[in-house]
Amino acid sequence: MDSNFRIGTSSNACRSQFHPVLVLNADYRPLSYFPLSLWSWQDAIKAAWLDRVDIAAEYEKVVRSPSTELKIPSVVVLKDYIRPKKHATFTRFNLFLRDKFSCQYCGAKGELTFDHLVPRSAGGLTSWTNVVAACAPCNLRKGSKSLKQSGLRLRKSPYRPSAEELRNLGRKFPPNFLHESWMDFLYWDAELDE
């Protein structure tokens, strides 16, 4: 077997780009939720060929190399367990995730912005404890005032979440594209979280 797989025609080759592969840690949990750990099918086949992953589920689509053919993997599992990070990375997305995609002043969901509690103009830092998700009207109302001056109230004080907490939150906010073979691995314990 060699790792040099091709899909027959060029139009198929294009479509094959939309066969992302869900990557699970050795404990069968996604390596990460946000962003969801995905590889291209080419990388997944290469990793399987190098014996770094097991294939847990497949697409119907078949790819061929000169010597063999196989189905494109849809889920692979790492053979070696990767210890998850303890602390969450400070990113815009993770901050929205911590705040459950809702305005921390009024609870509105949908279009959100970032609000600095201590305004940047007053030396406020862009950090876990000084930034919250806010809808545009609340952000406008807060402006460069202090929390007290603005008359707004926080639903929850901002804090630095653990990576584990964000992983758990992540399960409740699935990304848009989910292949059906991923579902068992993404949500098997979702009910226990409620």
Ligand SMILES: [Zn+2]
């Ligand atoms: Zn609001």
